[in-house]
Amino acid sequence: MKKLRLISLILVCVMLSGCSLIVKDPEVDGARIVITVNGEEMNKKAFTEELNANIEMQKQLEVFYKSYGMQAPAVSEEEIRDNTIDDIVRNTVLKQKAAKLQLDVLSEEDIKQLEKDTENSWNNIKNGMKARFFTDSELEGEELEKALEEKAIAEGYSKKEENDRLKNTLIMEKLRQETIKDVSVTAEEIKAEYDSLVARDEALAKEDPNEYGRALMNRQTNYYAPSGYRMVKQILIKFLDENQTEIDTARGVLSDKETAFTQAESAYNANEEALKEENISTEKIQELNDKKAELKKALETAEDEKFQAEDDLDTALEKGYAAIIEKAQGIYDRLIEGEDFDTLAQEYNEDTGMPQEGYAVRKGFEDFDIAFMDAAMELKKIDDVSKPAKGIYGYYIVYYSADVKEGAIDISKVQEDIKADLLKQKQDETYENAVKLWTDESEIIIDKEAIID
Incomplete structure (x- = not known):
């Protein structure tokens, strides 16, 4: 009777647990067909491999974002799974369409180009292996080449897979070109x-x-x-590296001192406001007055240190200007004597970000250093050149090149x-x-x- 009750209990547990006690055969489960497109089948094993590859890619993307202090866009495994399904269906449809149009039949020229592209891609992969794993290696020649090949394969790369990938890319591009060949614009x-x-x-x-x-x-x-x-161009003569370092340091110190002054000022003002409050005790008033002297002293010290930091920055700037004024003045003199601005700019301008046509500026434009804007807007007519103007990067020599038609x-x-x-x-x-x-x-x-x- 006890055995019967035990058997009944086991049956109830099995019924309540559903299929959780059923052990799947991995081979049988992996062979199940999960996607069919026009009769072309993909089993669960192949799908899972693609899904896992996409999940791993998302993890690598998250690591990449994190290395730059950023948060990667949140993507759930369900979204990755659905995207994987969509990609497989799309790619299968495209391959079938390309085959139907016989675009997967490559010409001799296509084959030669594919071989060349595959070789280049495989060499790039091996170069990547060399940079990552063989920087201190003493291997050379064939030994190094063999080691790079083996490492690439061990890391999951395959020359055949690269060839297949590039071949598929080529076929897909041929399909795209065939599809859009009659598109035009009037x-x-x-x-x-x-x-x-x-x-x-x-x-x-x-x-x-x-x-x-x-x-x-x-x-x-x-x-x-x-x-x-108006359009203006410039020749920027930058501070020398050693002077720029001193200037950057002085600017950093000044920024810290300005912050300290602001904090000291806020603390002093807050104490003053507290003294103005009504219905505060005599003890509290005494406490605030005692604190006032301390805060005032801290504020005066912070202000003195800020002024000193300003003086130190001015000194560093003047030292920087003095080191480059001769060069800047020499270029300006050559321009006044009639030399071509663009020719001298090509040789001396250190503003690597200036567009070829220069900058468009107007009165009130606030995106440039005020020293640059003052020099640019003081020019009276086209072809005028400013004297070297002291700016935050060094000396600006500004040229009025053209007017902009409204x-x-x-x-x-x-x-x-x-x-x-x-x-x-x-x-x-x-x-x-x-x-x-x-x-x-x-x-x-x-x-x-x-x-x-």
Whole structure:
């Protein structure tokens, strides 16, 4: 009777636990078909390998973000799984379409290029292995080559897989080109886009005229110029490295002293406000008055130290200017004597970020050092050159190169760029619409329950 009750109890436990006591056969489970696209099947084992690779890639991305002190975009394993399914379906549909159009049949030229690309890619992988693992190695020649090959394979790389990857990329590009070959852009579309961009930038200029100067500074095309702009170029003579180090140190000290002064001032003012409060005890008033003297002394000390830091920075700056004034003055003298500004700028300018056409500036433009702006706006006419002006980086020698005409940019200057952008947009849209159509027409079976199980 006891045995019967025990058997009954075991049966109840099994029923309550569902299938949790059933041990899966990994081979049988891995062989289950989880995705079918037009009869082409993928089993669970192959899917899991791709899923795990994508999960590992996400982990590496998180490590990369963390190394720069940033937080990687949060992505759940469920999202990674769904994205993996979508990618597999899309890639399978595209491969099938390419095969149907016989685009997977490579020409001799394609094969030669593929071999070359594979060799280059494999060499890059081996160079990566060398940089990571063999920097101190004494191996040379064939021995080193063999070691690099073996290490690349041990790290999960394969020359055949690289060839397959590049071959697939080539075929996919051929499919894309075949799909978009008839896409074009009309003159009317270009004009409509131009008008839209002009209207956009005109509205931005009315809201903030400085947007035009910022756009050009960042090498972005702006389609409408507000009034008052001029183009200027500069020859920057930077502080010598040793002087720049002293200046940076002095600026750092001053920043700390300014912070200390602000804190001391806030503490003193807070104490003063506390003394003004009503209904405070005699003891509290005495305490605040005693503290006032202490806080006042701390404030005076902080102010003295701030003034000293300002003097030290001025001294460091003057020392820096003195070391480069002869060079700056010599360049200015040559310009006054008639030498070409662009030629001298090419030789001496240390502003590596200056656009070729220079900077667009206007009265009130606040994105540059005030010393640079003062020098630029004091110039009376085109071709005028400023005397060397003391700035935060060294000496500025500023050249008034042109006026900026108010209004819309000439369409001839931008129509090719607009055409290229529109063509790219239309090509992308055409291709994605085609991919959606091919996918919608496909017979796709996804056994999500088997994937999750």
